[in-house]
Structures are given as C-alpha cells and as structure tokens.
Amino acid sequence: MASPAPSYLQRASTALNHVRQTLKEADLVRTVPAWIKDQEPKVSAAWATSSKALAKAGRATWVWVVEQTPKVSRALARSYRTLAKAGGASWTWTRAQAPKVSAALGRARQLWEERAAATAPNKMKRRTPKTAPAREPLPDALEKAPPDSALLxxxxxxxxxxxxxxxxEDIKSYSDQEVGAAARVLHQGCQRVLREHLKIAPVRDEPEGSRITLEQGFDAASIRPTGNLVGDPPFTGSLVHRGWRVVETRLPQVASGHDLRILAAAEVEL
Amino acid sequence: MSETRYAVGIDLGTTHCALSYVDSEKSEGEDIVQALVPVPQLVTAGTVESLPLLPSFLYLPHQDEFRSSDLALPWGGDPSRIGGELARTQGTMTPIRLISSAKSWLCHPDVDRKAPILPAGAPDEVPQVSPFEASVHYLSHLRDAWNGLHPFAPLDRQEVTVTVPASFDPAARELTAEAARTVGIKHLVLLEEPQSALYSWVNDTKGDWRNQVRVGDVILVVDVGGGTTDLSLIAVTENEGALELTRVAVGEHILLGGDNMDLSLAYLLRKKLAQSGVELDRWQLQALTHGCRHAKESLLADPELELIPVVVPSRGSRLIGGSIRTELTREEVQTSLIEGFFPAVPAASRPAGRSRGALTQVGLPYAQDPAVTRHLAAFLGRQAGATEDLAGFVAQHPEASFLHPTAVLFNGGVFKADVLRQRVLEVLNQWLTAEDAPPARLLEAGDLDLAVARGAAFYAHARRHGGVRIRGGTSHTYYVGVESTMPAIPGMDPELQALCLVPFGLEEGSEPVAPPQEFGLVVGEPVRFRFFGSSVRREDEVGELLEEWLDEELEELEEIQTTLPTEERKKGEVVAVRLQAAVSEVGTLELTAIPVEPTDERWNVTFNTRGNGG
Incomplete structure (x- = not known):
C-alpha cells in the first residue's frame, strides 16, 4: 500500500480546516441563531467529506480511524453541543463561546495531524533531520480586502x-447652481454617515503650514515626507496636509445571507 | 443582591423609546454609575445597528416585501413585524402599514385599546394590531436588547421603572403595567415622565440640587416631546429638616409636539414651492420635512444665519437634474415656529377649544390649538390653588390669577434649541411680572432626549437604595357616578351625583380607602359605574357626595365594571358591597368591591378599556 496518507490526510484536514473556518466566521457574523441554522448543514457536510476521505484510504489507516473516531466525535459532539445551546440562548453568549468551539475543533484537528505524522512515519522521519530548519513562511505580501465592508x-x-x-449622473449639462444644490444633499447625508459610523480625526493636530519635526523612527504609514528627502531623520518640514485617520468604526451588523451587492434596491410605487 | 443588580429605566415614548440603567452594585450614595443601553434594530433590510433610541414605530410588512432572512434581529425576531428605525423609514413610503403614536391610542377613551385597530384606516388585507399589542412589541424589543447585553442578568430579574405621561388616566396606566407584565417584567413601578425628568436633574446635580432650590419653590416641568406636551408642578417642601419634593398638579393630555413643528415648516415651504408651480408628492414632502428639521436646527442654533437652503432630492436616480431647491429663512422660522407654537400671549388666554360633536370618524384627539404657551396658561390658571394646603407654603397672593412657578425645568427634544427655552421662560416671566411676582429661574437640564429614561433608572435605584423621592400620590380625585333617587321624570335623564371614591394624593402603600355608601350588585351580571376624575378638587373627602360641580372640574373617564361570580351565590341575588380603592406597589389604582357582610370575598373592579360606546 503506497502510503495514501498524505492525500487523504490532506483532504481530511482541509475538510476540518473548513469546519474551523466556518466556525471562525461566528466571530464575524453576529446574527448567530440564524447563522447557526445556516451553517449546521455545512459543518456536517464537511465532517461527512472527511469521513469519506478516510474510508477510502487503505486498511491500516481505516483501523486507525476506527480507533480515533470516538475521540474526534467527542470533540465534535462538544462543539455541536455548544452550538446547539447557542441556538437557543443569546448571541452575546455565543460570541463568547465561539473561541471555545474553535478550540474544540482545533483539538480535533490536532489529533488528525498528530496521527498524520505517525501514520506516514517513513517519509516524514527521513526528511526531518536532513532539512534545514524550515523557513518561516512569508506572510502573503498582498491581502485581498474583503469586499463586504466596502459595499456596506x-x-x-x-x-x-x-x-x-x-x-x-452626467454632470456636464447642468449649471453650477444645480450641481451645488445636489451637492448639499450629498454633503449633508454623507457627513451624517461619517459622523455616525466612523470616528475620524486628523493625524496631526497642528495647523497646516506649521513647521514640524519627524524624529527617527516616525511612523511611515501615517506621515509621508516629500520633496527634498535626503539624509537621516530627524526631518523638519512644513505640514501641508494634516491627514485623516479613523479612530473608530461602527458599521451596522449584517444579516447572514443579505446581498450586499444591492447598494440601493429599485423602488416601485404601487 | 445579585438578583437585582441593575435598576432599569424604560422611557416608553410616543415617538421614541429609550433604555437606561443604574448599576446598583457600583453606585454609592449620590455617586451613581449609569449608562444607556443602545438598542439593536433594523435600519435597512438586512442591516442591524445599535442606536441610542428606538423609534416607537411598528411596520407590518407585506409577505413579499422583504426576504425574511433580511429581517433577522440578533435575537431572531418576528419577520411579520418590524420595529424601530426601519419601520419609520419604510412607513413614510407605505403609510398604510405603519403604526405610529400607539401610546396616544392607549389612552384614547373612545376606542377598544385591546382590539386590532392599528394602523387606523388600513385596507382590510393589512393585518391590524391593538394599541396594547404595539406597546408590548416595543417593550419586548427593549427587553431582548437588554437580555442580549446582560444574558446573566435578564430584565425579569431587575428593578424596572416604566414611565407614563403624567396625564395618563388610571386605565392607561393599568394597560401600561399590564404590557410590562406581559413581557415578563416582574419588579415594576410606573413613574410620571415629568417627575422622571426632575429625577434626572436631581441626579445630574450630584446632591447640589439642595442648594439650587429652597422650601416654597414651585418647579414647573415643561416636557414637549415628539408628539405630546406634558406639564407638571412640583413643590419643594420640608420634612424634619430635609427638603422634599411633592408633585402637586399634572396637566391634561395634549397631543402637540416637535413633529407638529417640523411639519408646519414643511407645509410652509410646500406652499412656497406651489406658488412657483412645483407640486410635491408624499415622499418629497417627507424629504422636505427632514430638510426643514435640519434647517430649523441650524437657524435656531446660530443667530447670525439669515437663511438655509433646503433641497428636496429627486426620488429617482437623477439627483442633480431632479432635485428641488428652496430656502427656509429666519423670518419664516420666527413667524411659523415661535409665533405659531410659542406666542407671547397674556396669562389669561386659553387654547381654542375643540368641538366634540362634529367627530365623524375616530382619530387621535390632536390639540386644536398649536400654541404651547396657551396650553401652559390654561394649566397654570386651572391650578391656581394647587399649593394652598401644602405645609410650609406661603399662601399665594389672593389676586393671583394663576399659580406662580418659581423655577422651570425643560425636557424633550424640542427644547434643545436655546431660543425656545428662553422664549417660554420669557413669556412666563411676563405673566409673573404682571402680577408683581419674582421671575422664575431656569434649572439647567442635561440631555433632553434621554433624561426621562435616565431619571426612571435613577428612581428604580433610589427606591431600593434610598435617595430623594418625589411624593405625590394620585394626581386626581376620582368619583363614581351615582344616580340620585329622585322619581323618574319622562324625557329627563336621572340626575347624576358624584361620589368621591379616591381622594387627591392617595399614596402608594397607604391604607385603602372606602366610602361608607353601599351598592347593590347583582350576582352574575356585569355592573358598570360611570367614573370621573378631577385635577382641581383637592379637598373632597372619601364618601362625599357631590350634587353640583362646574363642567370643567370633572372629566368623565372610562367606565369601571365588575362581575360577581355565581359560584357561591345564586344568580340574580343582590349583594350589598362597598367600593374600596388603593394604590398598588406598581403605581396603578386598584379598585375592589367588598361585601358588607363580613366575608373574605373580594372582587376586582376593572377599567373598561373597550371604549365608551365609541
């Protein structure tokens, strides 16, 4: 039996990873009771996939699976129980529980992985001593921003x-007065959104035009030196723009399954 | 003590609800730890936001109007009913499905408050709910918001104060208490809103209030909310060297508030637009009202501004091409708002009356006269003798034509505009000066929108842990109608006498009172009594039989009724009973029928909230 381990284990752990990921979403999605209802089939589907993957694997592994299953199912049962409770009780409670659920599933996954190391000993053990200490994987240099908040x-x-x-709207054909009137609607409304959902403050409190000094180790993300940029800090220059920073965001919660791509529903008056 | 760690105050307002609490465990003496509970609510389909206020609106969506998953609240919720911000915005576009001002319907004597009558005038297909159910809905929304934040200290285990307008009659108070019990609130008390505002002021001063008022002061609380105006007089008295507060009078239920003011400005601008040939539809009028509110606030806040442009955005997606621009000027605000709602009238003026006979359909009894100052003049005039019997009070000047307040506390969002506070104070002081009385002082209140909820929470705390209390008891004297035993004359109604059943100022927890008169009740048949209240006849004692009174002295309220069960008696038997009255712990009036022959039997006498034949 040419070690089926890597492939099935990979699949099993992907499946479990998926379970964990779905559970992690619990942190993000706040309307939990509805969310749980939605997620439950996914969790069981993932679990079924991983069982199937394991069943397909060779006999030796199968025996091992039979051994391990009770443990894993205990872990899963625990997490199920926690989830089931969450369904009835309040959502804050669930949010507090989500890490526990994740941890329980994490433990389950660890079990699989430990076993993975044990069932595929030859390859692993041969390799380990010879290779240099694995280099820390580089964090993905560029992350994709999730579109949800932007759409919201x-x-x-x-x-x-x-x-x-x-x-x-095509602005060319309108007079400045017409554009100005519309701009008032825009300004009043958008300002209200900013005021209610984001707390925004200037990066630098000094009035624009004043002389300021950037010390060694200034935060390059919040302050951008431009112009005659040579030598080492401290740099002295005049503040051209005070900058803006978000101090706090208070975005509304979104119902699971809500289609955020609809930015404004079409209105039909009956 | 962990059972009731929090003292919770609920402001169940006509247009907004708010929820505040005091952490009794962390509060000591006058150092009160208080916070507001933000209320999660739908703001658009699919998005839930926690806002400081819950708009008191209920929207009954069509089954195809929203995806039901888009109507989920953190605690699940019922997709057939939307409350709060989304209800309000959606209702502006589909008003036939919107319930608003449920609270005003709750004290409407001509309708059955537990019958599904709202939205009033909705097509048959739209399911209707009762004013009572709507109140239950707002309370359960607040309960769920609380329980979400305090899963280990649910609302049913806390001390809860729910506020009611001072002008609520006993039946409306009872309905409010019943609604609170329906959502599972167990430790409940009711508190009058103006009192709550004063509690909030007391709390904000952190004990310094004792230096800001003195014995003999009469504090006038003027509370103009979104939909109602509520007036109360609270006297500062002394008991064993300590200052005490006593509520001596409450005003009538006046359906007049900030929303009327915004609407009047919007109509003014609509007229202006109509003159230039621009007609607005309902949606645009709503947008115009929003614009007016914004413009009004700017104009009232900044005396330098002469005009503010108001733009009605187009409803379609062509924003620039389709928008309508107009202006609101300072002069318009001055004439429409200040002269319209707060005119400088003499103290002797009275609001224009309403003709009751001409009502063709049942609607809310909106105030006919928009002038808050005229309602105020009427209130103070009617209550000229309110402090006569109060210990430690110098009798008013015998020629005083109205009660002279010495201090004023404002409450309600309308008075956020300093100009309006000053205006009312100015008018009042003119009346006072005309009668050679010293001008009234202004008591500086904190947050005018949230004071009622904050004061209510403070009261719930102070009840358990000690602190200043406003005394008052019942705000009216109550009477039952008794037909006199004259021989019947054809074509004449039998003459009616009023038997005083509840004296003015009967306090919670005091001995029940019962007039000596006996009534014969027929077993097994519902027996009804006509029921009257008076806010000015303070001296009538229990058992007094009035044969004559002035029309404006007594106001007829809902009937009260009782049915003697047939269990131990024969049907049709006549039992002699006395009526007994007491004020319950909750703050509601409890009437009981007690047989004259000594038994342990007691029968509840209930308020008939099914409408006076209306």
Missing part, C-alpha cells in the same frame, strides 16, 4: 447621501 459603506453613502446617484 457604499450602500450607506448612497442611502443617506445619494453618493452613487451623484457620481453616476
């Missing part, structure tokens, strides 16, 4: 300030 904010700006209507 865009929806808010449209709802309160009609931002999309303003930007999508």
């Amino acid at each position: 904010l865009l929806g808010l700006l449209q709802k309160e300030g009609r931002l999309l209507d303003f930007l999508q």
Whole structure:
C-alpha cells in the first residue's frame, strides 16, 4: 500500500480546516441563531467529506480511524453541543463561546495531524533531520480586502447621501447652481454617515503650514515626507496636509445571507 | 443582591423609546454609575445597528416585501413585524402599514385599546394590531436588547421603572403595567415622565440640587416631546429638616409636539414651492420635512444665519437634474415656529377649544390649538390653588390669577434649541411680572432626549437604595357616578351625583380607602359605574357626595365594571358591597368591591378599556 496518507490526510484536514473556518466566521457574523441554522448543514457536510476521505484510504489507516473516531466525535459532539445551546440562548453568549468551539475543533484537528505524522512515519522521519530548519513562511505580501465592508459603506453613502446617484449622473449639462444644490444633499447625508459610523480625526493636530519635526523612527504609514528627502531623520518640514485617520468604526451588523451587492434596491410605487 | 443588580429605566415614548440603567452594585450614595443601553434594530433590510433610541414605530410588512432572512434581529425576531428605525423609514413610503403614536391610542377613551385597530384606516388585507399589542412589541424589543447585553442578568430579574405621561388616566396606566407584565417584567413601578425628568436633574446635580432650590419653590416641568406636551408642578417642601419634593398638579393630555413643528415648516415651504408651480408628492414632502428639521436646527442654533437652503432630492436616480431647491429663512422660522407654537400671549388666554360633536370618524384627539404657551396658561390658571394646603407654603397672593412657578425645568427634544427655552421662560416671566411676582429661574437640564429614561433608572435605584423621592400620590380625585333617587321624570335623564371614591394624593402603600355608601350588585351580571376624575378638587373627602360641580372640574373617564361570580351565590341575588380603592406597589389604582357582610370575598373592579360606546 503506497502510503495514501498524505492525500487523504490532506483532504481530511482541509475538510476540518473548513469546519474551523466556518466556525471562525461566528466571530464575524453576529446574527448567530440564524447563522447557526445556516451553517449546521455545512459543518456536517464537511465532517461527512472527511469521513469519506478516510474510508477510502487503505486498511491500516481505516483501523486507525476506527480507533480515533470516538475521540474526534467527542470533540465534535462538544462543539455541536455548544452550538446547539447557542441556538437557543443569546448571541452575546455565543460570541463568547465561539473561541471555545474553535478550540474544540482545533483539538480535533490536532489529533488528525498528530496521527498524520505517525501514520506516514517513513517519509516524514527521513526528511526531518536532513532539512534545514524550515523557513518561516512569508506572510502573503498582498491581502485581498474583503469586499463586504466596502459595499456596506457604499450602500450607506448612497442611502443617506445619494453618493452613487451623484457620481453616476452626467454632470456636464447642468449649471453650477444645480450641481451645488445636489451637492448639499450629498454633503449633508454623507457627513451624517461619517459622523455616525466612523470616528475620524486628523493625524496631526497642528495647523497646516506649521513647521514640524519627524524624529527617527516616525511612523511611515501615517506621515509621508516629500520633496527634498535626503539624509537621516530627524526631518523638519512644513505640514501641508494634516491627514485623516479613523479612530473608530461602527458599521451596522449584517444579516447572514443579505446581498450586499444591492447598494440601493429599485423602488416601485404601487 | 445579585438578583437585582441593575435598576432599569424604560422611557416608553410616543415617538421614541429609550433604555437606561443604574448599576446598583457600583453606585454609592449620590455617586451613581449609569449608562444607556443602545438598542439593536433594523435600519435597512438586512442591516442591524445599535442606536441610542428606538423609534416607537411598528411596520407590518407585506409577505413579499422583504426576504425574511433580511429581517433577522440578533435575537431572531418576528419577520411579520418590524420595529424601530426601519419601520419609520419604510412607513413614510407605505403609510398604510405603519403604526405610529400607539401610546396616544392607549389612552384614547373612545376606542377598544385591546382590539386590532392599528394602523387606523388600513385596507382590510393589512393585518391590524391593538394599541396594547404595539406597546408590548416595543417593550419586548427593549427587553431582548437588554437580555442580549446582560444574558446573566435578564430584565425579569431587575428593578424596572416604566414611565407614563403624567396625564395618563388610571386605565392607561393599568394597560401600561399590564404590557410590562406581559413581557415578563416582574419588579415594576410606573413613574410620571415629568417627575422622571426632575429625577434626572436631581441626579445630574450630584446632591447640589439642595442648594439650587429652597422650601416654597414651585418647579414647573415643561416636557414637549415628539408628539405630546406634558406639564407638571412640583413643590419643594420640608420634612424634619430635609427638603422634599411633592408633585402637586399634572396637566391634561395634549397631543402637540416637535413633529407638529417640523411639519408646519414643511407645509410652509410646500406652499412656497406651489406658488412657483412645483407640486410635491408624499415622499418629497417627507424629504422636505427632514430638510426643514435640519434647517430649523441650524437657524435656531446660530443667530447670525439669515437663511438655509433646503433641497428636496429627486426620488429617482437623477439627483442633480431632479432635485428641488428652496430656502427656509429666519423670518419664516420666527413667524411659523415661535409665533405659531410659542406666542407671547397674556396669562389669561386659553387654547381654542375643540368641538366634540362634529367627530365623524375616530382619530387621535390632536390639540386644536398649536400654541404651547396657551396650553401652559390654561394649566397654570386651572391650578391656581394647587399649593394652598401644602405645609410650609406661603399662601399665594389672593389676586393671583394663576399659580406662580418659581423655577422651570425643560425636557424633550424640542427644547434643545436655546431660543425656545428662553422664549417660554420669557413669556412666563411676563405673566409673573404682571402680577408683581419674582421671575422664575431656569434649572439647567442635561440631555433632553434621554433624561426621562435616565431619571426612571435613577428612581428604580433610589427606591431600593434610598435617595430623594418625589411624593405625590394620585394626581386626581376620582368619583363614581351615582344616580340620585329622585322619581323618574319622562324625557329627563336621572340626575347624576358624584361620589368621591379616591381622594387627591392617595399614596402608594397607604391604607385603602372606602366610602361608607353601599351598592347593590347583582350576582352574575356585569355592573358598570360611570367614573370621573378631577385635577382641581383637592379637598373632597372619601364618601362625599357631590350634587353640583362646574363642567370643567370633572372629566368623565372610562367606565369601571365588575362581575360577581355565581359560584357561591345564586344568580340574580343582590349583594350589598362597598367600593374600596388603593394604590398598588406598581403605581396603578386598584379598585375592589367588598361585601358588607363580613366575608373574605373580594372582587376586582376593572377599567373598561373597550371604549365608551365609541
């Protein structure tokens, strides 16, 4: 039996990883009771996939699986129980429980992986001493920003300030006065969105035009030196723009399954 | 003590609800740890946001109007009913499905408060709910918001104060208490809103209130909310060297508030637009009202501004091409708002009355006269003798035509505008000066929107842990109608006498009172009594039989009724009973029928909230 371990284990652990990921979402999605209902089939599907993957694997592994299953199912049962309780009780409680659930599933996964190391000993053991200490994998240099918050904010700006209507309209044929009138709607509404959902403060409190000094080790993300940029800090220059930073975001919660791509629903008056 | 760690205050308002609490474990003496509970609510389909206020609106969506998954609340919720912000915005576009001002319907004597009548005038297909159910819905929303934040200290285990307008009659108070019990609130007390505002002020001063008022002061609380105006007088008295507060009078239920003011400005601008040939539809009028509110606030806050442009955005996606621009000027705000709602009238003026006979359909009894100052003049005039019997009070000047307040506390969002506070104070002081009385002082209140909820929480805390209490008891004297035993004359109604059943100022926890008169009740048949209240006849004693009174002295309320069960008696038997009245722990009026022959039997006498034949 040419070690089926890597492939099935990989699949099994992917499946479990998936379970864990779905559970982790519990942290993000706050409308938990509804969410749980939605997720439950996914969790069991993932579990079924991993069992199937294991069943396909060779006999030796199968025996091992039979041995391990009770442990894993105990771990899963625990997490199920926690989830089931969460369904009835309140959502804050669930949020507090989510890490525990994740941990329980993490333990289950660890079990699989330990066993993976044990069942595929030859390859692993041969390799380990010879290879140099594995290099820390580089964090992905570029992350994809999840679109949800962006769409949510865009929806808010449209709802309160009609931002999309303003930007999508052909502005050429209108007089400045007409554009100005519309800009008032935009300004009032969008300002309200900013005030209610984001706390924004200037990066530097000094008035623009004043002389400021950047010490060694200044935060390059929040301050950008430009112009005659030579030598070492401290740099002295004049503040051209005070910058803006978000101090706090308070975005609304979104129902699971809510289609955020609809920025503004079409309206039909009956 | 962990059982009731929190003292919770619920402001169940006509247009907004708020939830505040005091952490009794962390509070000591006058150092009160208090916070507001943000209320999660749908703001658009699919998004839930926690806002400091819950708009008191209920929307009954069409089954195809929303995806039901988009209506989920953190605690699940019922997709057939939307409450709060989304209800309000959705209702502006589909008003036939919107319930608003449920609280005003709750004290409407001409309708059955537990019958599904709201939204009023909705097409048959739209399911209707009762004013009572709507109140239950707002309370259960607040309960769920609380329980979400405090899963280990659910609301049913806390001390809870729910506020009611001072002008609520006993039946409306009882309905409010019943609604609170329906959502599982066990330790409940009711508190009048103006009192709550004063508690909040007391709390904000952190004990310094004792230096800001003195014995003999009469504090006028003017509470103008979104939909109602509520007035109360609270006297500062002394008991064993300590200052005490006593509520001496409450005003009538006046359906007049900030929303009327915004609407009047919007109508003004609509008229202006109509003159230039621009007609607005309902949606645009709503947008115009929003714009007016914004413009009004800017104009009232900044005396330098002469005008503010108001833009009605187009409803379609052509924002620039389709928007309508107009202006709101300072002069318009001055004439429409200040002269319209707060005119400088003499103290002797009275609001224009309403003709009751001409009502063709049942609606809310909105105030006919928009002038808050005229309602105020009427209130103070009617209550000229409110402090006569109060210990430690110098009798008012015999020629005083109205009660002279010495201090004023404002409450309600309308008075966020300093101009309006100053205006009311100015008008009041003119009245006072005309009668050679010293001008009234202004008591500086904190947050005018949230004071009622905060004061309510403070009261719930102070009840258990000690602190200043406002005394008051019942705000009216109550009477039952008794037909006189004159021989019947054809074509004449039998003459009616009023038997005083509850004296003015009957306090919670005091001995029950019972007039000596006996009534014969027929077993097994519902027996009804006509029921009256008076806010000015303070001196009538229990058992007094009035044969004559002035029309404006007594106001007829809902009937009260009782049915003697047939269990131990024969049907049709007549039992002699006395009526007994007491004020319950909760703060509601409890009436009981007690047989004259000594037994342990007691029968509840309930308020008939099914409408006076209306």
